[in-house]
Amino acid sequence: MLHVCCFKIKFLKSNVDTANLQNALDRIADWSVKWQMPISVEKCSLVIYGYLSAVPYYLRGSCLKPKDVVKDLGVTINRHLQFTGHINCIVGKAHSRAYLIYL
Numbered sequence: 001m002l003h004v005c006c007f008k009i010k011f012l013k014s015n016v017d018t019a020n021l022q023n024a025l026d027r028i029a030d031w032s033v034k035w036q037m038p039i040s041v042e043k044c045s046l047v048i049y050g051y052l053s054a055v056p057y058y059l060r061g062s063c064l065k066p067k068d069v070v071k072d073l074g075v076t077i078n079r080h081l082q083f084t085g086h087i088n089c090i091v092g093k094a095h096s097r098a099y100l101i102y103l
Helices: 015-034 084-101
Strands: 057-059 062-064 069-072 075-078
Touching (some): 075 084
Antiparallel strands (some): 057 062
């Protein structure tokens, strides 16, 4: 079974952009039904970079809840476009592997 895995949307600057985003989400949901490529809504993430928007977004009738941190292509990034969590994880793995070398 094939699944739609990832899509990204540009920054929102106005109320028109938020309406366009919801319209795009609706069109993506319609496309997935038409081409029989289900979207796993529970695996979908919404990250709003910068200020938090009070506008709820829906995909296939389910509200997408904003997340503060998301992993994309193996890189962890937060909503402030910082990689601190990713760097800390990589450094932690490096320390644990270095410890195994010296055992």
